[in-house]
Amino acid sequence: MGEVSLDEKTKYERTPFGKDMLKHFSFDPAWRNLNHGSWGVSPRAIRDKQRAYQDECDARPDSFIRYTYPKLLDESRAAMAKLLNAPIESIVYVSNATMGINTVLRNISWHDDGRDEILYFNTIYGACGKTIECVAEINRYTVQPREMRLTYPLSDADVVKVFKETIRASRAARKFPRVAVFDTVSALPGLRVPFEQLTKICKEEGILSLIDGAHGVGHIPLDLSAIDPDFFVSNAHKWLFVPRGCAVLYVPVRNQGIIRSSLPTSHGFQPKTSGGGTPNPLPPARNGEFVNNFEFVGTIDNANFLVVPDAIKWREEVCGGETAIMEYNSNLAQEGGKAVAKYLGTKILDNDEHTLTDCNLVNVLLPLEVSETAIPGTNTVKSADVSETTLRLQKILVEEHNTFIAIFFFQGQWWARLSGQVYLDITDFEWVAERFKEICERAGKQGFLKTEK
Incomplete structure (x- = not known):
């Protein structure tokens, strides 16, 4: 069986927006999907591509997982990197945005003086808010959360003001605002956040910016080279029409030393012990240490990671880009x-x-x-x-x-x-x-x- 890949000869049908577009999806005819923002949905054509990869994996498991999958994954990462205007070496995939937030926060080595703080808005997505609480609980002597309260409606300038005031309050309390977590578009309520301005302030203040872009790629314009956050994660299954669950995790080269391990830790981890750890049974790494950390994290069906190029192509040809x-x-x-x-x-x-x-x-x-x-x-x-x-x-x-x-x-x-x-x-x-x-x-x-x- 030959490798499944993006067929450049495949042409999709340009379709008007609205009811005509429903033919590409698998909704029950009686169902009205006005809550796309929670789970997303993928067109049948993209799910067919995903299932073709799954079929090939089932036909020749070792051949696909060990040799074909890494190559296709690199092609998919390249497509996502181009879409986000980011270097390919800064792009990996995780299962969802919450996993990305966990990966970053659980990899940070907190200072021993107990002054570190994680800043976040009260409108944070619930699971990410609980992640911050959990990290603080596990590391209770070294890091604590600090909530920033927003009462809407607010102008972008007002949000920025709250952010700056919180930074000042943290430092006045002799704390160190180490990381700030904020959204591109918050979940409940669903509102756009001035994340570009907040990222700039973090850079000026020496604070690590961690952007939760769960509602990001495929939803709003994003240029990661221009925004230049310290960490960014975005679901591809919500708005990019990629099957669940697929999210992109962006870590610029300057910060990749912070991210020592994927979650869970797998064969790509390179311990600092003199012995180098247990042998890696997989073929030699094709990429650097950071990317290799996330290439294989156990026997998980990640065929959805591979169809990002197909989803982008579908959106271009069927929807107009x-x-x-x-x-x-x-x-x-x-x-x-x-x-x-x-x-x-x-x-x-x-x-x-x-x-x-x-x-x-x-x-x-x-x-x-x-x-x-x-x-x-x-x-x-x-x-x-x-x-x-x-x-x-x-x-x-x-x-x-x-x-x-x-x-x-x-x-x-x-x-x-x-x-x-x-x-x-x-x-x-x-x-x-x-x-x-x-x-x-x-x-x-x-x-x-x-x-x-």
């Missing part, structure tokens, strides 16, 4: 969000400069309020029932309306996060607006949680 995709998705999210808010008589979460919504996500305020006691005839919910109500609203959307929306309670109000994507159009937003109105009215009725179970 990255710029066209990003412009459509961002415009749809903004206009769709406004349409939903107008129907509900509420608003979207944005600032005066509209920088918060310069992405493919939009957050719409729901017509549902919280109070100490429910008020008959109004859309109000008792404060004690906030969590249970949120979960019930989401479940109703799944069970009765064949969709899922990330509904969340933030700053004392309920919000819904919607995604713009090439297979959606404004009618999907108009449709979900009606669903929101109906479920919020139900939530405000007496006995909602009891009768809806």
Whole structure:
């Protein structure tokens, strides 16, 4: 069996954005996928490529894993490096953005004086926030977290101000702000963060910048050579149409000495002991120590890593390229969000400069309020029932309306996060607006949680 690779002769069909694009995906015809931002989705053509690699691996396991896979992985890394304008030697793959954040934070050697701090915003993705807490707990005598609180809406200048004030407060407390973790686009709420400015400040202040770009590649324009972060990780399975789970981890050469090991540690690790560690049973490394660390981390099916070039090619030929995709998705999210808010008589979460919504996500305020006691005839919910109500609203959307929306309670109000994507159009937003109105009215009725179970 010959090697599967990107066939330059393969031509994909250019397709208009909106409902016509649905034919390329495997959605249930009854399902409306307005929550693309959580899990992403891959076109059938790209999953077919992935499965062809899996078939070849099953046909000749040792031949593929030992010899073919490393070559194809290098080709994929080269495609990702070109897309991000980064040197290929700085690019490796991990399973998801959370794994990338863990890899960086768990590789840092913290100072023994106990002054190190990890700075992060209160809007951090939950799993990454818990990673910081875990690292601090394990290294409780050497590093501690310091939260930076944001109350939205804020201008980019206000976010930068909070960041600078936190740095000053850390140093005033005789601490050392060692690492700052921040998003490209935060998850809940889904808002664009001025990560370029924050990275620049880190460089000026001697702080390591660790960018969580879970909503990054395929979502917003990225030029890593220009941004020049110390560490950057981005899911490819959310917005680049690569099958789950695949994320790119970028570490510039200057910082690769910090990243001693992949997670888990595998054959690529080079111990500093005089004996050099146990022998590596795999063929000789093709790349440097950093890249080789991540090439093989155990018997895991990473065929999804190999189809990045195919996904980029598909996006170019079917969708017209990255710029066209990003412009459509961002415009749809903004206009769709406004349409939903107008129907509900509420608003979207944005600032005066509209920088918060310069992405493919939009957050719409729901017509549902919280109070100490429910008020008959109004859309109000008792404060004690906030969590249970949120979960019930989401479940109703799944069970009765064949969709899922990330509904969340933030700053004392309920919000819904919607995604713009090439297979959606404004009618999907108009449709979900009606669903929101109906479920919020139900939530405000007496006995909602009891009768809806």
